[in-house]
């Protein structure tokens with residue numbers, strides 16, 4: 001179990017909110033939006049609820065973590081990864097739009113697999129610390 005907080009839309013209470021934790025850390029004013037209703041506003045307007053969780057209990061939080069992980073991978077190593085995946089035959093030469101879709105799916109799979117292993121390893125580490 002770990003401490004975390006999840007964020008909700010101030011208008012409809014949905015957890016389908018999108019926001020960047022990195023943009024507005026200092027000011028809390030980065031933009032946030034709700035995927036369930038049309039609400040748009042600042043990060044610090046979102047309702048925040050602290051909770052205890054295990055890694056199967058909050059899909060919305062996991063999804064957000066995965067999105068950030070995928071974006072970090074894409075930003076930091078996207079070009080090199082694309083080259084590697086092409087060299088190893090995961091993406092064959094073709095129409096640029098097809099290659100883009102294929103690469104995007106592979107990146108998503110990479111983030112999903114990495115997230116699974118990250119959570120398993122964190123669980124192992126936390127169990128070691130308790131003993």
Ligand SMILES: [Zn+2]
Nearest residue numbers: 009012034037
């Ligand atoms: Zn909403």
